[in-house]
Amino acid sequence: MALKTIGAKDAASLDADLMSVGAFSLDQLMELAGLSVSQALYRVHPPTAGKRILVACGPGNNGGDGLVAARHLFHYGYSPTIFYPIPTNKEIYTRLATQLKNLSIPFTDDFSHAAQSTDHIIDAIFGFSFSGEVRDPFRSVIATLESTKVPVLSVDAPSSWNIQDGPPGNGPGKEFMPQSLISLTAPKPLVKHYRGTHFLGGGSCRPRWRRSIIWSIRVILGMIRWLM
Numbered sequence: 001m002a003l004k005t006i007g008a009k010d011a012a013s014l015d016a017d018l019m020s021v022g023a024f025s026l027d028q029l030m031e032l033a034g035l036s037v038s039q040a041l042y043r044v045h046p047p048t049a050g051k052r053i054l055v056a057c058g059p060g061n062n063g064g065d066g067l068v069a070a071r072h073l074f075h076y077g078y079s080p081t082i083f084y085p086i087p088t089n090k091e092i093y094t095r096l097a098t099q100l101k102n103l104s105i106p107f108t109d110d111f112s113h114a115a116q117s118t119d120h121i122i123d124a125i126f127g128f129s130f131s132g133e134v135r136d137p138f139r140s141v142i143a144t145l146e147s148t149k150v151p152v153l154s155v156d157a158p159s160s161w162n163i164q165d166g167p168p169g170n171g172p173g174k175e176f177m178p179q180s181l182i183s184l185t186a187p188k189p190l191v192k193h194y195r196g197t198h199f200l201g202g203g204s205c206r207p208r209w210r211r212s213i214i215w216s217i218r219v220i221l222g223m224i225r226w227l228m
């Protein structure tokens with residue numbers, strides 16, 4: 001099924017419109033994004049399948065979605081562990097990290113070690129603002145995601161993939177194909193290279209294709225309305 005997609009530039013300007021004309025705050029959008037991520041994880045990996053969830057968080061808003069998702073997962077009964085190697089100083093991220101620490105959710109510095117004793121991984125490293133080749137300290141993290149046998153749910157984009165063109169031609173990530181992907185706001189063009197379970201917001205695109213088409217149309221109409 002061909003899905004309508006929006007590129008990185010349009011996704012960023014849609015978010016900017018939501019926060020200006022739409023009067024949403026970043027906290028609200030991130031909370032909804034992280035909640036959707038936690039629900040997608042629950043769908044593909046209920047707690048009975050294993051409660052240990054390793055959440056890899058990058059330095060941008062994609063990482064913020066991961067921090068929010070971890071809090072919700074804790075309240076569903078999972079045992080999340082956070083890998084967050086470049087904690088960002090902006091207030092929103094420090095509050096999200098404090099909320100997790102207040103719940104005694106552990107943070108780890110060693111991703112490859114943590115990946116050996118977890119039941120599922122959430123890849124919230126890079127979203128639609130990723131560009132170029134993966135830089136350190138994330139190169140070895142992407143290599144671990146690529147080689148691990150543990151299932152991975154990627155948030156908005158499989159980290160290391162070009163938002164427009166999909167997997168990189170070489171370097172870390174060229175073989176990375178997460179078991180699940182959740183697209184936020186709308187699918188990005190990279191989804192045409194994706195093979196796996198695909199969620200849109202909180203709903204899976206496979207069995208719920210009618211709903212995803214309607215949802216995509218709503219997003220496009222919304223974009224046109226904001227632009228006029």
Ligand SMILES: NC(=O)C1=CN([C@@H]2O[C@H](COP(=O)(O)OP(=O)(O)OC[C@H]3O[C@@H](n4cnc5c(N)ncnc54)[C@H](OP(=O)(O)O)[C@@H]3O)[C@@H](O)[C@H]2O)[C@H](O)CC1
Pocket residue numbers: 015029030033058059060061062063064065125126127128129130131132133134135136138155156157184185
């Ligand atoms: N509407 C929604 O549903 C919402 C979705 N959200 C999520 O936000 C991301 C986009 O967030 P953004 O902060 O714009 O960017 P990213 O998180 O994708 O990444 C930015 C950081 O990544 C670094 N970066 C970029 N390229 C590389 C690279 N090649 N190697 C290493 N690091 C890289 C970048 O560093 P710079 O030094 O380049 O600035 C940034 O630190 C979207 O995808 C959703 O997941 C929001 O929650 C809002 C609501």
